[in-house]
Amino acid sequence: MQKRTVRSAxxxxxxxxxxxxxxxxxxPGAYVSPETREKVLAAAEMLNYRPxxxxxxxxxQSSQLIGIVASDLDNPFYAQMLSTLGKLLQRQGYGILLLIxxxxxxxxxxxxxxxxxxxxVILPAATLGSQIAIELQRSGKPVVLVNRYLSHxxxxxxxxxxxxxxxxxxxxxxxxxxRRVAFLAGLADTSSSRDRGRxxxxxxxxxxxxxxxxxxxxxxxxxxxAAARRxxxxxxxPDAIFCANDTMALAALEVARAELGLKVPEELAIVGYDxxxxxxxxFYQLTSxxxxxxxxxxxxxxxxxxxxxxxxxxxxxxxVPARLIERATTRRRSPGETRAATLLTPASPHP
Amino acid sequence: MQKRTVRSAxxxxxxxxxxxxxxxxxxPGAYVSPETREKVLAAAEMLNYRPxxxxxxxxxQSSQLIGIVASDLDNPFYAQMLSTLGKLLQRQGYGILLLIxxxxxxxxxxxxxxxxxxxxVILPAATLGSQIAIELQRSGKPVVLVNRYLSHxxxxxxxxxxxxxxxxxxxxxxxxxxRRVAFLAGLADTSSSRDRGRxxxxxxxxxxxxxxxxxxxxxxxxxxxAAARRxxxxxxxPDAIFCANDTMALAALEVARAELGLKVPEELAIVGYDxxxxxxxxFYQLTSxxxxxxxxxxxxxxxxxxxxxxxxxxxxxxxVPARLIERATTRRRSPGETRAATLLTPASPHP
DNA sequence: GGGCGTTCTGCACGCGCGTGCAACCTAGTG
DNA sequence: CACTAGGTTGCACGCGCGTGCAGAACGCCC
Numbered sequence: 001m002q003k004r005t006v007r008s009a010x011x012x013x014x015x016x017x018x019x020x021x022x023x024x025x026x027x028p029g030a031y032v033s034p035e036t037r038e039k040v041l042a043a044a045e046m047l048n049y050r051p052x053x054x055x056x057x058x059x060x061q062s063s064q065l066i067g068i069v070a071s072d073l074d075n076p077f078y079a080q081m082l083s084t085l086g087k088l089l090q091r092q093g094y095g096i097l098l099l100i101x102x103x104x105x106x107x108x109x110x111x112x113x114x115x116x117x118x119x120x121v122i123l124p125a126a127t128l129g130s131q132i133a134i135e136l137q138r139s140g141k142p143v144v145l146v147n148r149y150l151s152h153x154x155x156x157x158x159x160x161x162x163x164x165x166x167x168x169x170x171x172x173x174x175x176x177x178x179r180r181v182a183f184l185a186g187l188a189d190t191s192s193s194r195d196r197g198r199x200x201x202x203x204x205x206x207x208x209x210x211x212x213x214x215x216x217x218x219x220x221x222x223x224x225x226a227a228a229r230r231x232x233x234x235x236x237x238p239d240a241i242f243c244a245n246d247t248m249a250l251a252a253l254e255v256a257r258a259e260l261g262l263k264v265p266e267e268l269a270i271v272g273y274d275x276x277x278x279x280x281x282x283f284y285q286l287t288s289x290x291x292x293x294x295x296x297x298x299x300x301x302x303x304x305x306x307x308x309x310x311x312x313x314x315x316x317x318x319x320v321p322a323r324l325i326e327r328a329t330t331r332r333r334s335p336g337e338t339r340a341a342t343l344l345t346p347a348s349p350h351p
Numbered sequence: 352m353q354k355r356t357v358r359s360a361x362x363x364x365x366x367x368x369x370x371x372x373x374x375x376x377x378x379p380g381a382y383v384s385p386e387t388r389e390k391v392l393a394a395a396e397m398l399n400y401r402p403x404x405x406x407x408x409x410x411x412q413s414s415q416l417i418g419i420v421a422s423d424l425d426n427p428f429y430a431q432m433l434s435t436l437g438k439l440l441q442r443q444g445y446g447i448l449l450l451i452x453x454x455x456x457x458x459x460x461x462x463x464x465x466x467x468x469x470x471x472v473i474l475p476a477a478t479l480g481s482q483i484a485i486e487l488q489r490s491g492k493p494v495v496l497v498n499r500y501l502s503h504x505x506x507x508x509x510x511x512x513x514x515x516x517x518x519x520x521x522x523x524x525x526x527x528x529x530r531r532v533a534f535l536a537g538l539a540d541t542s543s544s545r546d547r548g549r550x551x552x553x554x555x556x557x558x559x560x561x562x563x564x565x566x567x568x569x570x571x572x573x574x575x576x577a578a579a580r581r582x583x584x585x586x587x588x589p590d591a592i593f594c595a596n597d598t599m600a601l602a603a604l605e606v607a608r609a610e611l612g613l614k615v616p617e618e619l620a621i622v623g624y625d626x627x628x629x630x631x632x633x634f635y636q637l638t639s640x641x642x643x644x645x646x647x648x649x650x651x652x653x654x655x656x657x658x659x660x661x662x663x664x665x666x667x668x669x670x671v672p673a674r675l676i677e678r679a680t681t682r683r684r685s686p687g688e689t690r691a692a693t694l695l696t697p698a699s700p701h702p
Numbered sequence: 703g704g705g706c707g708t709t710c711t712g713c714a715c716g717c718g719c720g721t722g723c724a725a726c727c728t729a730g731t732g
Numbered sequence: 733c734a735c736t737a738g739g740t741t742g743c744a745c746g747c748g749c750g751t752g753c754a755g756a757a758c759g760c761c762c
Contacts, residue, residue, distance in 0.1 A: 021740090053467045083451055368711080371712060373749090
């Protein structure tokens with residue numbers, strides 16, 4: 001049990017040096033003779049001294065804290081994103097100030113973040129109000145958006161190649177003979193959903209095919225199932241559905257199999273997005289698109305730290321390539337197409 | 352773009368009052384006349400002033416920050432636990448300092464947490480070294496363990512009623528005529544796995560049944576599947592498997608159905624733990640045990656805040672009742688047992 | 703008019719640490 | 733021995749804010 005907080009002055013007294021010497025011992029690249037440093041460290045050890053980061057922050061005008069605004073942690077993609085971002089930041093010596101976005105008053109919580117003088121902010125969220133990002137940016141702090149970008153070139157971002165992912169899906173579906181391809185969108189006002197749809201549409205068009213039908217499933221299971229039912233009740237029925245995320249794709253798969261008795265992929269192909277864990281489960285084997293989350297996280301951190309270090313200024317938009325992962329809910333390509341297939345068929349998600 | 356950080360002195364000057372008046376305006380329960388407060392708020396608004404929480408922390412010797420050590424965010428249970436804890440803390444005006452536990456050097460990161468002068472720490476993790484908790488406790492900060500407890504009465508904790516959960520499963524399996532009940536354990540050195548096993552064992556014993564076999568699946572999918580294969584290759588085969596979490600239970604279910612062609616629940620009953628989302632998916636319909644996560648989170652926060660406010664001292668261990676959720680992977684009770692069944696068959700997880 | 707209580711304000715110090723600057727010490731050189 | 737350069741150290745101030753204390757302003761009553 002710690003009686004009283006140990007200050008650098010206590011260490012200095014015990015070591016027989018000045019407080020400055022203690023401070024410098026803990027400041028990389030400061031002038032301290034080896035002997036002094038030894039004495040200080042010994043005394044610190046004895047007193048169980050830890051520099052007070054709060055005081056340091058105040059003095060140095062930098063908290064070594066990064067704010068992360070998390071939302072949608074029920075979604076494994078964002079949970080893992082948070083975990084990965086956090087690990088990377090920790091390794092760089094940063095602390096993480098976490099803000100859980102609740103629908104009502106995110107705006108009320110952001111100032112709270114700022115009041116702790118975070119050095120920068122990461123916003124990993126497709127569904128977060130853009131207002132926040134702009135406001136943060138205006139406060140002068142480095143901000144990086146993950147998995148969303150703003151049309152006005154105001155805030156830096158890193159996102160997956162949603163358009164490319166959609167296009168890859170279109171290419172596969174077209175080549176394997178589908179002509180009535182439906183799109184099950186996520187949230188209408190997210191760039192991710194829009195771009196996946198656009199990629200699909202444009203690549204299909206290149207093959208002389210139009211998107212057969214569209215519905216919105218808000219990225220959720222129930223809404224996705226309902227949308228799938230609507231799509232599958234069309235006459236003639238779609239022969240393929242591209243869903244803007246895995247959650248909706250799995251729901252669609254269950255509707256198709258259990259409710260309608262459809263054979264997948266023979267009568268209906270289904271493709272998801274995110275390459276989440278359940279896609280690999282034997283009952284599903286869902287063809288999906290991998291976003292390369294680790295790379296997205298890595299780049300987000302890189303962007304942010306570069307800005308902090310003044311190595312980079314201005315606004316960047318980085319797009320991370322996506323990868324189509326073919327599994328059992330889509331038809332195999334015919335042998336004659338092996339070459340094209342090689343480009344897109346992966347062994348492991350990311351080598 | 353903020354030119355320079357706005358200090359309380361700037362506000363004071365503009366408002367024509369002293370710096371103290373500004374400070375008191377932002378301190379609930381301090382003496383300020385309504386007119387002064389008005390002037391201050393107007394000036395603050397004009398300058399876009401936000402009190403510097405770092406400086407406040409230093410001065411008040413309290414950071415209003417709670418440390419949360421997160422691990423296993425891939426597990427939806429812990430992801431949601433983090434989310435819930437975070438929301439509750441935010442509503443109470445606390446900030447969250449997040450630490451992602453990485454296997455190698457958690458011990459190296461904890462001091463980092465402490466150096467930011469967190470007011471308290473929450474450790475939601477079954478697999479986290481107990482050493483850390485004890486060390487934290489020794490630093491004099493309030494600590495609450497979630498979903499794990501230490502045998503020595505040293506650190507406060509809140510956990511689910513693992514023993515009761517295991518017992519409820521035993522009761523169900525015994526009543527529905529099973530005699531060869533296997534236990535698929537999680538990690539051997541976690542209290543959660545041990546207690547679930549003990550509850551099962553003791554309640555089965557009360558029905559004159561011994562646990563038929565045991566295996567360890569480390570709470571993971573692959574290891575769980577392997578363990579399930581081992582259990583199911585016994586002769587005679589178990590007629591029920593209780594798995595220490597849903598992940599392993601789903602894996603076992605797939606092994607049973609897809610690899611061995613077993614009919615569930617006719618030939619084999621399977622029960623999981625956590626009542627996670629996939630248990631509700633139509634393909635699985637897994638009987639499971641709900642831990643009442645929201646209640647666990649609520650109590651964890653309550654314990655911590657009570658300690659912070661000095662309303663509670665000493666060590667508490669709170670156990671939150673668990674609830675058996677019967678679905679399609681276990682047999683229905685016979686009509687004669689309706690009364691007993693009512694006790695345990697839930698409509699919704701928690702009313 | 704004087705005394706007193708109430709309400710509010712400002713002063714000044716402290717929270718724990720970083721760091722520019724000057725002073726100090728040592729060794730080396732002429 | 734005098735002098736200088738280089739290496740170390742300590743002093744003192746600042747980071748932005750909270751708060752005890754003394755005093756000011758005001759109103760009230762005798």
